[in-house]
Every structure is written in C-alpha cells, then in structure tokens.
Amino acid sequence: MSTNERILPKGVSETDFDAALDRFRETLGAEQVLIDSDRLAPYSKIMMAGDRDDYIPSAAVLPTSTEEVQAIVRVCNEYRIPIWTISTGKNLGYGSAAPGETGQVILDLHRMNRILDVDPDVCTALLEPGVTYQQLYDYIKENDLKLWLDPPAPSAIAGPVGNTLDRGVGYTPYGEHFMFQCGMEVVLANGEVVRTGMGGIENSSSWQVFKWGYGPYIDGLFTQSNYGIVTKMGLWLMPEPPAYRPFLIQYQNPEDIEEIVEVLRPLRIAQIIPNAVVIVHTLWDAGTHVTRKEYYDGSDSIPREAIERIKADEGIGEWNVYAALYGTPEQIEVNWKIVEQAFGASGKAKIMYGEEAEKRGGGFSYRSALMKGDMNLQEFGLYNWRGGGGSMWFAPVSQAKGSETKDQTELAQRILGKYGFDYVAEYIVGWRDMHHVIDLLYNREDPEETQRAHDCFAELIDEFAKRGYGLYRTNTEFMEQVAGTFGEPLREVHRTLKRALDPNGILSPGKSGIRL
Amino acid sequence: MHNTTIAPCRRFSSLGCTTLAMIGALMLPTAAAAEPEEREPAEVYRQICSHCHASEYAVGPATITMAVPEAGREAWAEHIRGVVRNGRAAMPAFREAKISDAELDALAEALARGDFAESAEEE
C-alpha cells in the first residue's frame, strides 16, 4: 500500500469522510485532527505477527475533554465512521496503538491526562485515560502522599486506565487491576454519558469507594469490549506499608514447577503472601539482561544444554519465584518464618532476600521495584534476547495447581519448539488462578520468521483450547480466533449487547472479536 | 485548569499541588482542558527515555546521550526524531499526543548536544 494513497474507513465515501473530518476540526481545532501519513506513522507500529498494512488508521483525533468525545461520537454515528479508542496506547505485544483494522480512526485520549482527585484518606484516585503511571507516581511523591501504585512492567510509559480496561496485571497485592477499579464515566455510542457505581447520584461522595452501586453491575461491560469510551476511572491505591520484604526462591529442575505451585497456593489464598507472585523461567529471567547469541546462535529453539549453561553462569534457577511480604516488621517476621518452613520442607529450594538475593543473577532489583510499584522498564530487555522487535504475549489462564502448570509448560515448550521459538515465560499467580504469560519473541524484520510466529501463535491458541485452557487477553491479530474458543453462545450475548449499545457499530469494531 | 498535572507541581510547593487537585475535583463536571504545558527536554528524558537508555539499565543503547560534533547535530537530531516517531525494532513509537512536536525538537537538540551524557561517558 503506497503511503500517498488515501485510506478511507470501510464503506465510507470520500465526501462523507471529508465532511466528518471537517466536523472533527470544528470541534477539536484543526491541529487535533491528524491525517498526514507522517503524523499517523506512530500509530501503525506493531510488534505482533501481522501485516503492518492491515493496521493503518485513516486519521487520529485527539480530544481533551468528555464533551469533545461526545461530539466526536455523534459525528461518527452520523457518517458511520469506525473509531478505535486508546488511552496511553502502550498495549505493546497486544496491538500497541494501532487500530483493530485498517481504515479505523484512532480516538487517542492521551491528551485527557488530568489527575482529577487523589484522596490519601480512603486511598483512591480519579483519573482521565491519558494519565500515565509515571505522572501519577510523580504526583504522589511531590505531594508526599504515602500511597503505592500497582503498575504493569511497562510502568513509566503506560497508564492505569488503558491497562485496567484491558484487564492487565501488576505485582503488588493490588495486582489484579480490574478488582481495584471503582467507578467509571463512560461515553456511549449515542453520545450520552453514564457514570457507573455510585456516580449517577449527583454529588455522591462514594463514587470511588463503593464499586457496586445500584442495579446490575455494568463496569465489566466496558473492559476488553467495544461498548463505550471510558473518560474517567476511579481506582484504589495501596497505603504504603511500614515494612516491605521482597524475596527470591530458586528451584533448579523443570519438574519443580509442580512443587512450587503446590506450596504457594495455600500461602496465596490465605494471604500470607499477599502480592501477585511470579514464577519466572530461566530464559525470561536471563532474557531481561542477557542476549541469546551469547549462548546459542541457531535459529531453532534454544537447546537444553544452553539453558543449563545460562543457569550456571548467570546464577539463575530453572524457576525463580519473586514475591514479597508487606506489613509491620513483626508481621513480616512471622510470615517469613511460615514462608521459609513451607518452601524449605523438601530441601530443593534456595530461599533468599536482601543482599543475598541482590547478588544472585536475574531480575531481583527490577522485580523488587515493581512489587512496590516503582517505575522502570527493565523488562524491555527481553527484546534484546532475540532482537528484531517481534513480541506477542500468549497468556492462557490456569488453576493454581501444580499438575496443571506442569502440563501447560510441557505443551507450550513442545509447540514453540516445533516452530523454532524459545519458551520465554513466567506464571503470574493471581489468587487461585495463574496467568501463564509466554512472550513469543521473534524477529519482525524477517518475513519468514514473522509468518512462523503467526502460525505458532495460532496453533498455541487451538491446542491450549482443546485441553480446556483459554486466554485472558490477546492481540488484535488473533481476537477473532480467541473469541471462537469461548463458544458461540457467549459470542451471541456479546453481539446482542453490541447491537443494543452501538447499533451503527462505530466503536472499536473487532475488539475481542465483537462486531455487529 | 491545568492539563498536565505534573508540570505545575514541579514548580510549586506541595501545598500548591494539593490545591490544584482540589480544584480538579470541584470542577469535575465541566473541567475544560487548557493547552498542554510544554515539558523541558530533561523532564521528557527522565519520564520516558531514561528508563531504557540510562547506562545502568542497558535496555536501549546508552549512546543516544553522547554529544555529537557540532557539524553533525542537525542530522542526528533528525534521526532521533524519526526513531521516536516511528519506533525501531524493540523501540516503541511515541506519538505527538505523548511527546509534542515542540518537545521532541527540543529533546532531539538536547540529546545531540550531549546534555544528558553521563559523566562516565564524558570522561
């Protein structure tokens, strides 16, 4: 596709599109409506194994207020213009800031970036979608508030609203983000504004403290969906604890994953370990600061022998458990004894904290920072592992049961191996569930390898689904396929809601496989 | 009404910040955004680039902070602008909603001058 060829939204005439653009300019000012390919280029960079030409926006619009979003939506309804909403647009590995398909107009909310309220007493915040974690973090520091955030690994450049709306995760006790969301303001496809939870009551003081409101609870409808545009979101922040102890437990054998999970589950469910623990495989732990070439140069998947060398040289385990204790120093001492006893029982684990953990190889320093909500981007080091900027997160959910993780690990390694990719993975332990997060790293600059990554991802989805394992989230290239694995009755419910809430199908068509 | 909360907070006392937050809360239903405040290059570098490019992290090349001889600065700044906007391999693309054109110009020039070069590299 040549860059000077004009890309129109599907089914929209040139005259209508021009008329819509004029209306956008009237509302937002000409500078906030981008149509030049140069200015649109940043929106079409993708990391997933898709064709860049399939993800080119027709335009981007940059509102700064809810009223402007309402006006944009009304114009879109009139001219049937599809828009793809992003907040800070750093959904890297899941589609980035690119539209769901070529021809959509990006609704870029990054300039709606006001921190509307932070209440240090009830530990809540009310934010606009463009606020980044870094911005909120700086605000908290500058005001000397004793509050912690819960960022995902791309903390500094991503934001709480977009991350929560895609049901992302972090690493403190507040790691399951949607659980800690409270109250939304949403612009519907017809241009009306609704506030969820207690927000419908004028002058309500409990919008950010009571999630459920009255009547059916609807906040979930606006996550991983295309039923509305969230223009404000409340969330809960964690009070800074008096003491914090991050720790590391290493195990050396592949099959040890079974023991780790069995020991961990009761400690997690009982909240002895309160945070979103990670169980990191060697290649991920090394991959954030070691390159593959240093150990292996083949284009097939890295052999066992090289993995053993990495473990020995870098001081990394086959499985590396990063977790933390929070509370008063006394509480931490008691809980630490429980942790030591539980993991020490079999004699297989190496249990460390403080200097001893810092001296081991792996990601202790950046993991310790993430588990207390500090900003860093160290995990981007993974992109130096294979190089070439290709990344897709394959993230099936499992139960927190040893047998299941062993089964999933073996299955993933077999399929990745078949296509010549490495098992760069971790388990994030929610409460009773785990996200098995595998970064399918490949060289996007090599078309053959990109195609192979594509086929591999498709096979992973199907083979996992056959065994009862579904994904918690996926990239735009595979949304249709993943939606299919959850069954037609659910898709039909999604479609029914879509027809009711967005009869012209203008909001993010294709998100999570949902269309009219 | 302030748009980017950070900018005013950097300059004022913490009291000023709290006041701004309160105004934000009070004005909630009708708050209209003003022109975004332009951040200094050092601030953009701190908030965004440094997390990968500072040598202690070694995620992205630290060489982007090295001073370039005067004659090559314009070309280098142009190159930086291109990489920031389009991304490259693992480097994400940063759009103007995140770093405005004016901020990017100033950032690229500051990088080319070596304003953020780490002392070890300068020696």
Ligand SMILES: Cc1cc2nc3c(=O)[nH]c(=O)nc-3n(C[C@H](O)[C@H](O)[C@H](O)COP(=O)(O)OP(=O)(O)OC[C@H]3O[C@@H](n4cnc5c(N)ncnc54)[C@H](O)[C@@H]3O)c2cc1C
């Ligand atoms: C190295 C690396 C590590 C990562 N680690 C993590 C991790 O630990 N945890 C994690 O969760 N993710 C992780 N990610 C994935 C991703 O980068 C983050 O989830 C990131 O927070 C998402 O970007 P964002 O916050 O800018 O959201 P956005 O890109 O703004 O939004 C995400 C999606 O939500 C929807 N959306 C956004 N805003 C709205 C709105 N206002 N109304 C309606 N729908 C909307 C859109 O579909 C959009 O595509 C990682 C990525 C990389 C590269």
